[in-house]
Amino acid sequence: MTLSSLSMRNAKRQARDYLVYFVTMVMTAALMYSFNGLVFSQEMLNLGKMMEVLPMVVTIASIVVVCIIAWLVQYTTNFMLSRRSRELGTYILIGLENKQVAKMFFRENLIVGGAALIPGLLLGNLLYQGLRALVLSLFGKPFSFTLGFSPKALALTLCYFLLIYLMAQRKSRKRIRSMKIYDLIYFERKNEEAVIQKSSNRKKLSIISIVLGVIGTLLIMAGDLTLGLIGAGLIIAFLYGFFASFASSVPAYFEKHSEKKYQGQTLIVFRSLSAKLAAMGVVMATIALLFTATQISEGAGLIFRAMFESRYEQNSCFDLMISSGTPQEEAMAKGVEFAKERISEEYSREYNIYFREETQNTDVIGSYIAKKGDYYRYYKMDTLMKFSDYAALRKLLGYSEVTLEPGKYLIHCQPYIARILKDWSQTVEAGGSSLEFGGIYTERFAQYLWCVNGHGYILIVPDEIAEASVFSHRVYAAKTPEPMDGFYGELKEQISAVLRAKDYEDHNVDLFLYSRAEDEKETASEIATIVFPLYYLALALTMTAATILTIQQLSEADRYRRQFNLLQKLGMDREDMEKALRKQFAFFYTLPALPSLLISIPFLLNMCGAADSGSLVGASHPLILLGITFALFFFIYAIYIFMAYSTMKRNVLP
Amino acid sequence: MLKVENIEKYYGSANNVTKALDRISFDVADGEFIAIMGSSGSGKTTLLNCISTIDTVSAGKILLDGVDISDLSPKELARFRRERLGFVFQDFNLLDTLTIEENIGLALSLTYTNPRSVQKQVQAMAQKLGITDILNKFPYQVSGGQKQRAACARAMVAGQSLLLADEPTGALDSKASKNLLEILTRMNRDMGGTILMVTHDAYSASYASRVLFLKDGRIFNELLRGNRERTDSYHEILNVLAMMGGDISDVI
Numbered sequence: 064m065t066l067s068s069l070s071m072r073n074a075k076r077q078a079r080d081y082l083v084y085f086v087t088m089v090m091t092a093a094l095m096y097s098f099n100g101l102v103f104s105q106e107m108l109n110l111g112k113m114m115e116v117l118p119m120v121v122t123i124a125s126i127v128v129v130c131i132i133a134w135l136v137q138y139t140t141n142f143m144l145s146r147r148s149r150e151l152g153t154y155i156l157i158g159l160e161n162k163q164v165a166k167m168f169f170r171e172n173l174i175v176g177g178a179a180l181i182p183g184l185l186l187g188n189l190l191y192q193g194l195r196a197l198v199l200s201l202f203g204k205p206f207s208f209t210l211g212f213s214p215k216a217l218a219l220t221l222c223y224f225l226l227i228y229l230m231a232q233r234k235s236r237k238r239i240r241s242m243k244i245y246d247l248i249y250f251e252r253k254n255e256e257a258v259i260q261k262s263s264n265r266k267k268l269s270i271i272s273i274v275l276g277v278i279g280t281l282l283i284m285a286g287d288l289t290l291g292l293i294g295a296g297l298i299i300a301f302l303y304g305f306f307a308s309f310a311s312s313v314p315a316y317f318e319k320h321s322e323k324k325y326q327g328q329t330l331i332v333f334r335s336l337s338a339k340l341a342a343m344g345v346v347m348a349t350i351a352l353l354f355t356a357t358q359i360s361e362g363a364g365l366i367f368r369a370m371f372e373s374r375y376e377q378n379s380c381f382d383l384m385i386s387s388g389t390p391q392e393e394a395m396a397k398g399v400e401f402a403k404e405r406i407s408e409e410y411s412r413e414y415n416i417y418f419r420e421e422t423q424n425t426d427v428i429g430s431y432i433a434k435k436g437d438y439y440r441y442y443k444m445d446t447l448m449k450f451s452d453y454a455a456l457r458k459l460l461g462y463s464e465v466t467l468e469p470g471k472y473l474i475h476c477q478p479y480i481a482r483i484l485k486d487w488s489q490t491v492e493a494g495g496s497s498l499e500f501g502g503i504y505t506e507r508f509a510q511y512l513w514c515v516n517g518h519g520y521i522l523i524v525p526d527e528i529a530e531a532s533v534f535s536h537r538v539y540a541a542k543t544p545e546p547m548d549g550f551y552g553e554l555k556e557q558i559s560a561v562l563r564a565k566d567y568e569d570h571n572v573d574l575f576l577y578s579r580a581e582d583e584k585e586t587a588s589e590i591a592t593i594v595f596p597l598y599y600l601a602l603a604l605t606m607t608a609a610t611i612l613t614i615q616q617l618s619e620a621d622r623y624r625r626q627f628n629l630l631q632k633l634g635m636d637r638e639d640m641e642k643a644l645r646k647q648f649a650f651f652y653t654l655p656a657l658p659s660l661l662i663s664i665p666f667l668l669n670m671c672g673a674a675d676s677g678s679l680v681g682a683s684h685p686l687i688l689l690g691i692t693f694a695l696f697f698f699i700y701a702i703y704i705f706m707a708y709s710t711m712k713r714n715v716l717p
Numbered sequence: 718m719l720k721v722e723n724i725e726k727y728y729g730s731a732n733n734v735t736k737a738l739d740r741i742s743f744d745v746a747d748g749e750f751i752a753i754m755g756s757s758g759s760g761k762t763t764l765l766n767c768i769s770t771i772d773t774v775s776a777g778k779i780l781l782d783g784v785d786i787s788d789l790s791p792k793e794l795a796r797f798r799r800e801r802l803g804f805v806f807q808d809f810n811l812l813d814t815l816t817i818e819e820n821i822g823l824a825l826s827l828t829y830t831n832p833r834s835v836q837k838q839v840q841a842m843a844q845k846l847g848i849t850d851i852l853n854k855f856p857y858q859v860s861g862g863q864k865q866r867a868a869c870a871r872a873m874v875a876g877q878s879l880l881l882a883d884e885p886t887g888a889l890d891s892k893a894s895k896n897l898l899e900i901l902t903r904m905n906r907d908m909g910g911t912i913l914m915v916t917h918d919a920y921s922a923s924y925a926s927r928v929l930f931l932k933d934g935r936i937f938n939e940l941l942r943g944n945r946e947r948t949d950s951y952h953e954i955l956n957v958l959a960m961m962g963g964d965i966s967d968v969i
């Protein structure tokens with residue numbers, strides 16, 4: 064019998080053990096193919112200008128994913144190696160060379176990996192269609208299912224796959240080649256080897272690692288990229304150091320307090336966990352790291368998405384805005400003229416925004432808001448709008464009618480500012496008279512980001528008061544009943560013609576142009592290029608963590624089964640056995656989750672804090688976003704734990 | 718203390734039945750050391766499993782101190798096993814993940830002994846069996862004979878009165894076997910433990926005060942040692958085995 068036919072038969076026979084490995088490879092292929100499909104899709108690139116960066120972003124994410132998954136595959140291969148060590152040892156025992164056995168093992172993995180590629184690519188194509196549908200719906204485009212493989216995506220996936228595979232196999236090959244028969248045959252018997260023996264070193268290590276963890280978290284929260292990277296490095300060091308010292312401090316604790324371990328099920332729980340304590344420290348830290356990264360990419364994805372969407376929504380009340388601070392700006396005049404040809408009078412309004420006074424730092428309200436809450440004083444002067452313009456705009460936008468009594472003013476602001484202003488009732492000087500406070504309105508009013516109708520707030524005053532104030536900028540705003548395809552392009556062309564004729568450099572022109580349709584596209588592009596890769600990463604990380612945990616449990620199952628079998632013979636109550644198993648599970652699954660929370664919560668909160676104030680409100684309040692992130696994470700985790708526990712209970716308890 | 722009455726045990730489905738035990742009856746008195754011999758497949762392990770409540774009988778009764786064990790609930794059985802029975806098997810005796818000391822202490826922690834006194838009791842037992850110097854090692858770090866002695870320690874440490882052993886010397890060489898058998902004898906004589914030992918091997922059986930011979934699930938013969946020398950009883954056992962015929966070559 065040749066070696067290759069032996070490998071083939073082995074691969075078939077080991078199918079059950081290889082299942083985890085197989086599933087991992089299938090998921091890897093699917094994940095990679097689907098995102099590579101996006102990279103090479105002309106359809107995606109045509110969606111918007113910003114989509115050009117998508118290939119680069121996905122490629123960067125892919126490199127990270129390749130590294131993670133290469134490690135995962137190596138881990139899985141190692142698991143297979145330990146599962147089969149006795150068998151491989153027997154081959155060497157009966158006279159095969161290590162080299163031959165390594166080759167055989169390599170070939171087996173190749174067969175399984177290759178077999179996984181086909182279902183993986185099929186699944187990947189489906190996943191790609193799902194992604195396509197998502198992106199298209201973001202852009203408001205219709206989706207139709209198309210089958211067909213992208214050869215480029217296929218080639219790139221194969222490339223990544225090969226890379227992962229070679230990286231993973233190199234190590235196991237080296238290991239088999241240098242292994243002695245004894246090691247292979249007694250692979251399973253090996254247990255506890257404490258990493259750090261001396262208790263003083265252990266204490267030092269745990270203190271140092273905790274200090275590193277705190278510094279790392281603070282650095283990440285500082286918000287600077289370089290500092291953040293250093294912080295991330297420190298946190299990784301903290302996780303490994305902490306778990307290493309923790310792993311070896313447990314046996315040390317029980318050595319000192321030997322009476323503690325003979326209480327209840329402690330002995331069983333403690334020893335089952337400590338059986339591979341040294342290795343477990345590394346595994347735990349790795350899982351904690353994966354959890355942290357998963358939570359952060361998931362949360363960051365949610366936060367970015369909320370930010371982009373909120374920004375879009377705040378301004379989307381108008382379909383078109385043209386604005387300029389120069390009273391007789393020619394390009395603007397041309398644009399407005401062109402717009403007026405296409406959009407009838409009743410759907411648009413041209414108006415001025417004023418400043419209350421000419422001198423700087425006269426924003427009574429702005430400084431009040433900044434003092435009471437988080438607000439950036441963009442204009443440093445209170446902005447005003449004529450009541451007649453305001454009433455017309457409200458009508459245009461379909462908001463309810465309001466009245467303004469003589470000698471009074473209204474405030475129109477973003478909802479979060481209204482909360483800050485809830486006790487506001489001051490009288491304001493404007494245009495030479497005193498105006499009393501008349502009320503607050505908070506509908507969407509293009510007051511965010513481009514500050515067309517004031518930054519966050521604007522005062523609505525009687526027309527004559529506004530006219531007696533200082534001019535700030537002129538605005539043309541329109542809201543059309545139907546979408547106007549192609550209009551924006553033509554408008555831009557008109558304006559550029561003026562600019563070219565006057566030999567302007569674009570940035571010298573005091574002109575602001577907004578189109579809701581364009582902004583919508585841009586937002587969709589941002590979500591597709593920033594949020595999706597983050598979810599991609601989160602998905603790959605979740606998969607990795609779940610696989611590692613499964614392998615951990617699987618590799619323990621035999622040991623657990625033997626253990627509970629003997630315990631039953633020795634007369635342990637079944638309830639006590641269940642209790643012991645539950646405790647083992649509780650420890651095993653909470654240990655890596657806790658430190659990940661400690662890191663990801665401050666990180667994500669800090670990230671929310673960096674967002675513009677007023678952008679994360681209502682359903683996208685930071686606490687709600689964090690809540691969703693962790694609810695999602697722990698929901699999946701809980702399902703996973705429950706499934707693992709019930710399978711384990713069925714399989715190992717006699 | 719132990720009374721076995723007409724027990725039967727069948728394995729398999731309706732059309733393919735193996736009769737592993739066939740109307741077996743015998744009594745065990747307090748403080749006896751009984752060996753059960755028989756060729757491979759004669760039902761020794763099955764008998765021991767039924768007595769140790771790991772398996773159930775198909776018919777008949779097993780009374781321990783007057784209690785019919787088939788009347789007990791699983792919970793009571795578990796309690797019964799941990800308080801009254803001690804086990805020594807040929808293999809899979811000890812938990813790999815526990816040290817020798819912890820393996821012995823396990824029996825005490827299962828009976829909810831005060832955790833503070835566990836270590837002392839384990840130490841005392843280990844002293845008697847000469848395994849104090851390996852207490853902190855893991856099973857894979859000690860020899861087969863040492864493992865079996867640790868199993869003996871565990872089987873008696875919680876005050877269990879009946880020690881059940883299935884081929885305890887099966888994997889040991891003659892020196893280690895002799896050592897273990899002497900320990901069993903001492904546990905029987907000095908600590909008052911009742912021992913029921915299954916064995917293939919005439920030499921091991923010769924340490925017992927009574928030997929039961931099984932053939933095809935039935936008791937074929939019974940030997941009492943009385944006051945005879947161990948060597949005499951050894952030869953007598955060999956004679957009985959020869960009389961049983963067949964596979965004598967594989968039992969010596």
Ligand SMILES: Nc1ncnc2c1ncn2[C@@H]1O[C@H](COP(=O)(O)OP(=O)(O)OP(=O)(O)O)[C@@H](O)[C@H]1O
Nearest residue numbers: 728729735737755756757758759760761762763764
């Ligand atoms: N779980 C089982 N299912 C079916 N038949 C069984 C089972 N266990 C034992 N047997 C059968 O019952 C008979 C007695 O088996 P037992 O294990 O008691 O023999 P033994 O005397 O211990 O043999 P050995 O000396 O080889 O250990 C055998 O014929 C065996 O095949």
Ligand SMILES: [Mg+2]
Nearest residue numbers: 761762763883
């Ligand atoms: Mg047997």
